[in-house]
Amino acid sequence: MQGRRKGLERIRIVIVLILGMMALGLLTLGIGKVYLELVGQSSRVKAEGSQKSQQVSNTLDGTVLVLPKATFWTCQVGVFQNETNAQLTRERLQVLALDAEVLNANPWIVGIGLGHSANELKRMRQFLAEKGIQTIPKQIELPERSFRVAGNGSQLTAELLTNVNTILQKGMTAEVLAKEEQAWNSLAGEHPPKELEALHQMYNRIRAKINSEDQNALGLSLYFESQRVINKFSGK
Incomplete structure (x- = not known):
């Protein structure tokens, strides 16, 4: 009888050890996943104070990534009062092999391409006009943002x-x-984060283009892929 109890006790110990190892494995997997956390003003000031020109700063809690403010232009196709119409317009343009994106919300703005001045978009707007798509240049301003990665x-x-x-x-x-x-x-190795693959493929599409006009036509979608990465890693 006593031997049987000892046997059951050993089994219980083995089960506890197995469950502990499984829990540790799950914890390690969770720690290994990339995440982005928006850093407040105080963290941004701390990162900038150490070295103004340095965009990435290592801390005990990870890497503080500072994305400086940026201004660019796009070809605005239309302004809509609801998201459904904006998405339908985007889909119609994609059928024409045009990489359009929905900018802002309430109202929703559909845009194509990326440039650094209204003048830089002239040829792209002319190309779209030849396809019956009228546009106006739209300036986009992004504030500085900081993330802990x-x-x-x-x-x-x-x-x-x-x-x-x-x-x-x-x-x-x-x-x-x-x-x-x-x-x-x-840095990617054999198993890069899956959330980064679409962004890298967009880079490959751009590199495959011969001239700058075709590359700039994909620029807005490149920006939106980066936003999707941020949203996925930050849990949005």
Whole structure:
């Protein structure tokens, strides 16, 4: 009888150990996931105070990523009072192989392409007009934002988001496009975060274009892919 009790006790101990190991594994998996957390004004000031020109700052809680303010222009296709009509317009344009996005909300604005001045968009607007799509230049202003990035893949995430912000600030250049490819090749490894794959594929689409006009036509969608990454990692 006593031997049977000892046997049952050993079984219970083994079960507890197994459950503990499973819990530890799940905890490790949870810690390893990349997340983004919006940092308040005090954290931003602290990051800037250490080095004004440095966009990424390492802290005990992860990496503080500072995305400086940026201003760019897009071709505004239309303004809508409800999201449904804006999304329908976006879908119609995508059928025509035009990468349109819905900007803002209430009212909802549909735009195509990205430039750094109204004049830079002239050729794109002319191209759209030839397809029967009338547009006006629309300026977009983004405030400075700060995020705490932590988990596996945090460095790659910071590199890609910083690269997009550089494009919004300074334009689509061969150098900045090559920098994203270098970062991906050196940091992605065999199992990069799935949330980054669509953003990287958008970069590949842009690099495949021969001229700057075709590249700029995809610029707005590149920005929106970066926003989707931020929303996914921040749980939105």
